[in-house]
Amino acid sequence: MKRNLRRIIIVIVVLLATTGCGRATELNELSIATGTGIDGKKGDYSVTYQVSVASTSSSASGGGSVGASSQAGVRVFSSRGKTVQEAISMSAVEEPRKIYFAHNNILIISKETAEDGITPLLDSYFRNPNSRETVHVLASQGQARDILTKNIPPEKLPGRAISEVVEKEKFLVSFYPATTVFELALGITSESRTGVIPEISVSGEDPKELESSEVMSKTAQSAKLRLTGLVIFKGDRSVGKMNLEESLGMSWLTNRVKGTTLSFPDPDSLGEENQSAVRICNAKVKVTPVKGLLHYTIKVKAEVSGELIETTSEEDLTDTSGIDKLKQQIEQVILRQMEMAWASAKAMKVDILGIGNKIHVRNPKEWHKLKPNWDEELARMDMKADVKVKVVRTRLFLNSFRQMMNKTLE
Structure with missing residues (x-):
């Protein structure tokens, strides 16, 4: 009993001696x-x-x-x-x-x-x-x-x-x-x-x-x-x-667009004066390198959905043909941004899309052959993009406020 008590006392003394903040750093x-x-x-x-x-x-x-x-x-x-x-x-x-x-x-x-x-x-x-x-x-x-x-x-x-x-x-x-x-x-x-x-x-x-x-x-x-x-x-x-447009194009190509707002010219506008805007809610982009007879081609498939948040278009948005014309305009804007990014990347000889990584994972032997002259191979690549846009909502107004104003003047 005395031996156990002695052990308990020793443990307590050791614990008391080792407690504290000897190595701690104060704020x-x-x-x-x-x-x-x-x-x-x-x-x-x-x-x-x-x-x-x-x-x-x-x-x-x-x-x-x-x-x-x-x-x-x-x-x-x-x-x-x-x-x-x-x-x-x-x-x-x-x-x-x-x-x-x-x-x-x-x-x-x-x-x-x-x-x-x-x-x-x-x-x-x-x-x-x-x-x-x-x-x-x-x-x-x-x-x-x-x-x-x-x-x-x-x-x-x-x-x-x-x-x-x-x-x-x-x-x-x-x-x-x-x-x-x-x-x-x-x-x-x-x-x-x-x-x-x-x-x-x-x-x-x-x-x-x-x-x-x-x-x-x-x-x-x-x-x-x-x-x-x-x-x-x-x-x-x-x-x-x-720059901004090239960078946004790179965000499209690398599937990094979480949300953005795009302005695009109205289908019935001859110049750039009348613009509409769409809020991108969802975007899914897939980039695939496809081997051809002489060199690789980059195939891009993009599925994008958004809400129409501003428009001055005279198109009838209650009709599917009117919505389709707006979608085509949006698709052209996205495609142009992608092409700008790809052209900029090729000029700098950089693989911003990670094409080399994709080829290396799929076919390591093929990549081993391409790697020594990858800059030259990259410069020869063409990009083919297929962009599909879906306008999910047109908000409270179906047609533009401008169209409503014009009707009151008739």
């Missing part, structure tokens, strides 16, 4: 990064950190007082090094807190860094246990730091706001596909060796205005951060950029 010892930017090139990197200010981070998620509305929610600083990790380590000579990347929302890569190659960046990123591969990655026209220093009213945390813009854009308009660090790495290491990331830029008369906390109390700003293009990677280097 006030951390700088929580909400956005990160990479500038420079191999041998000379600059890493920029956008870290949240503790006094405003709580109000950013739950609403704060009016008096704190003009206070900046973040602070921004940079450090340099020969490698990405050395640059991060150099932050310790000026930053009293350890930088914590687990809550990072965005990674911005400058044009110079993207053109030089992002292999060192990705290698460093995936070796860091605190970094999340689900972070959205974007490219900047100029310095990545210039993006991270800008506020996005009314949001207190610009990094989180940019991430939300990218995520919502994916479902509302699908212009520029949202890409995570993992998806980018997966794309450039696949057989197609292609990756895409949205480009973010500052537009407006006075970009410096967005760097002041006073902008948070203004009703209008003279500058804005916005998505402006789609940067294309071949391997680990950027090789070009697509």
Whole structure:
């Protein structure tokens, strides 16, 4: 009995001695990064950190007082090094807190860094246990730091706001596909060796205005951060950029359209003055490489449905022939966007559709023969697209309001 009691006492003493937070890090010892930017090139990197200010981070998620509305929610600083990790380590000579990347929302890569190659960046990123591969990655026209220093009213945390813009854009308009660090790495290491990331830029008369906390109390700003293009990677280097229509065409071809709004000319209009609009609700696109006698052909089959949300057409929408004419116009718009994207991809010699991946999965031996001269084979490929559109609803009005007005004048 005494022996058992002695054992219990020893266990209790040991447990008491080993409890506590000896290795724990307190929250006030951390700088929580909400956005990160990479500038420079191999041998000379600059890493920029956008870290949240503790006094405003709580109000950013739950609403704060009016008096704190003009206070900046973040602070921004940079450090340099020969490698990405050395640059991060150099932050310790000026930053009293350890930088914590687990809550990072965005990674911005400058044009110079993207053109030089992002292999060192990705290698460093995936070796860091605190970094999340689900972070959205974007490219900047100029310095990545210039993006991270800008506020996005009314949001207190610009990094989180940019991430939300990218995520919502994916479902509302699908212009520029949202890409995570993992998806980018997966794309450039696949057989197609292609990756895409949205480009973010500052537009407006006075970009410096967005760097002041006073902008948070203004009703209008003279500058804005916005998505402006789609940067294309071949391997680990950027090789070009697509504009809005080309990028939307790429979204069609890669089956990434979650929703978008298309304007198209009315069937009875001679010019571009009278336009109608359709809201795309559902899209299913399948791309198949078909081997011919001399080279491959890309066959595209698209099934799209949408709602007519605006029209000035004189067509009788109560009749199927009137609806059919509208559908043909919509199909032509989608087809044109696909062709623009395909032409742009061929000009840059990039396999944005993942054709190489498809051939490799179906016929590894065939791909082994094609791979050494894949750029030339890609340039010879033609695309044949079949687009079918279904207009599921015409809303409250069957015919256009313009048609109703014309009838009252008769």
